[in-house]
Amino acid sequence: xxxxxxxxxxxxxxxxxxxxxxxxxxxxxxxxxxxxxxxxxxxxxxxxxxxxxxxxxxxxxxxxxxxxxxxxxxxxxxxxxxxxxxxx
Amino acid sequence: xxxxxxxxxxxxxxxxxxxxxxxxxxxxxxxxxxxxxxxxxxxxxxxxxxxxxxxxxxxxxxxxxxxxxxxxxxxxxxxxxxxxxxxxxxxxxxxxxxxxxxxxxxxxxxxxxxxxxxxxxxxxxxxxxxxxxxxxxxxxxxxxxxxxxxxxxxxxxxxxxxxxxxxxxxxxxxxxxxxxxxxxxxxxxxxxxxxxxxxxxxxxxxxxxxxxxxxxxxxxxxxxxxxxxxxxxxxxxxxxxxxxxxxxxxxxx
Numbered sequence: 001x002x003x004x005x006x007x008x009x010x011x012x013x014x015x016x017x018x019x020x021x022x023x024x025x026x027x028x029x030x031x032x033x034x035x036x037x038x039x040x041x042x043x044x045x046x047x048x049x050x051x052x053x054x055x056x057x058x059x060x061x062x063x064x065x066x067x068x069x070x071x072x073x074x075x076x077x078x079x080x081x082x083x084x085x086x087x088x
Numbered sequence: 089x090x091x092x093x094x095x096x097x098x099x100x101x102x103x104x105x106x107x108x109x110x111x112x113x114x115x116x117x118x119x120x121x122x123x124x125x126x127x128x129x130x131x132x133x134x135x136x137x138x139x140x141x142x143x144x145x146x147x148x149x150x151x152x153x154x155x156x157x158x159x160x161x162x163x164x165x166x167x168x169x170x171x172x173x174x175x176x177x178x179x180x181x182x183x184x185x186x187x188x189x190x191x192x193x194x195x196x197x198x199x200x201x202x203x204x205x206x207x208x209x210x211x212x213x214x215x216x217x218x219x220x221x222x223x224x225x226x227x228x229x230x231x232x233x234x235x236x237x238x239x240x241x242x243x244x245x246x247x248x249x250x251x252x253x254x255x256x257x258x259x260x261x262x263x264x265x266x267x268x269x270x271x272x273x274x275x276x277x278x279x280x281x282x283x284x285x286x287x288x289x290x291x292x293x294x295x296x297x298x299x300x301x302x303x304x305x306x307x308x309x310x311x312x313x314x315x316x317x318x319x320x321x322x323x324x325x326x327x328x329x330x331x332x333x334x335x336x337x338x339x340x341x
Contacts, residue, residue, distance in 0.1 A: 058219045074217050075210050076295040077302055086299030 022054045031059075032070035034079045089175045089196045092119050094163050096253075097182035098126030098147075101133035103332045107182065108136060110335040115189040119174075121167055123159050140166055146273055152221065156252070156276035157268075164266035168259070177262045181253040184304070185329040187319045187338065194324055195256055198298055205261030205289025208250035209301045211281050212293050215247055221278045222247050230272050231279070238268065239286035248281035248291055253327055254304055255280065261289040300324050312337055 002008065026040040029052070038059055041052040050069070057074075064070035073079035080087045095111075097104055104122060111120055122139035124131040125147035131139065144158035160179070168174050176199055180186075188194075198207060214222040225231055225247065236244040257265070264287045271283065285291045294301040303310075303318045304327040310318070312334045318326050319338060 055218060058217055060216045061218070062216055074212065074214070074219065076212075076293055077209075077305075084296065086302060087295070 018054060026054060029055075029071055031073050031079060032064060033072045034081065036073075036078065036080075038071055038073070089199070090119070090173045091176040091178050091192045091195060092121060092167060092171075092174045093178040093180065093186075093192075094121050094123050094167075095180055095182055096123045096125060096142075096159060098124070098130075099182055099332065100126075100130045101135070104130075104134055104139075104182075105136065106335060107332055110339055111186060113339055115186065115191065118189075118192055121163065123163060125159065138167070152224075152275055153273075154276060155273040156280055157271050157273060160262070160280075161266050164262065168262060168266075175259050177257040177259065179253075179255040179257070181327070182332070183309075183328040183330045184253040185310075185315060185326045185338070186324070187315075187326060188322075188324045191324050194300055198294070198300065199256060199258060202292045202297055203290065204256075204292035205258050205264075205287075206281060206284045206291045207256040207294050208281060208291070209254055209294050209304050211248060211250035211291050213246055214249040214278070215245065217249075219249050221275050222249060225274060225278055228272075228274065231274050234272050235282060235286050238283065240288040241286055244286065246282070246285065247278060248285050249278050250281045250291075250293075251304065251306065252277045252280075254294070254301060254325065256294075257284075258289070261287065264289070303327070 022040050022042060026042050028040050029038045030036060031038055039055050039057050041054040044051045044053060060072045060074055062070055076084060077087055095107070104124070108120060108122070111118065122134065122136050123142050124134065124139055125142040125144065128141065131141045140162050142159045142162055144155065146153055146155040163177070168177060176195065178195060261284050265280065265284055268283065281291045303323040304325055310326050310329045312331055315326050315329050315338060
């Protein structure tokens, strides 16, 4: 059963607004392992948190260097590597 | 090495029987068992003698609250515990389409090669991820206490995740999981691989070691044309494929 019409309209408007925001202000984030795009996000730093507005795909996050936070695919069938020649 | 393939379904009897007919036509030597988590009337209408009715309220609630504890325990009690010939247990959802009759050989070779207690798609630790089910569960005190109580690992805080279909258990790992005493009713895509890991078995991501699950995904659904294309490409499995009424087209291809 789908949501009532007002709920669907509100949800659609919210998604459209987010999409427009990301189109204008967003940054593409790529997988640190394979280089493929992960998502387009608006990064915001606030009170000890780095928020990635628009991050939808499951990713791993870890510091690759003292000042560098890296993101990688969780789902390896999206992440080509020499040891996985079947992933294209 | 004998495999038992359990099919988790909620469909009505004609469609369950159609699916079994398709599977037995392409893989006549394979052993299948139906685990029916749908309406009791649909189960009662089934002519399949060995089918199990899974009376678990979590299967009839929100998807992301579903547990597999009752399902796997019922499967173990009814089909595995007293049948020593079963060495691998393969658990699939009804929309996990088997395309090749030699799927058991493929899975057996994979199990032999990896030695894993559990093979599953996307199976991996999730503590460093934004996976929503991990984030929901990380402050779950009941889950944490339970895992700490069974863990044979150095770090009882490790949480794993996987896709919930295409689970391939080695017998000893399946037995250990299914004989857990009063496990919490946690979301199965997190709880099953996490518990198996903490019981001391290796949990392996199929995509890291083979191409056999490359046509298995969460969304979008495969339609008949794309499923046929995957079949022509030699794929063993496709998921999600919900057009049970179209199985004849795949059998004839």
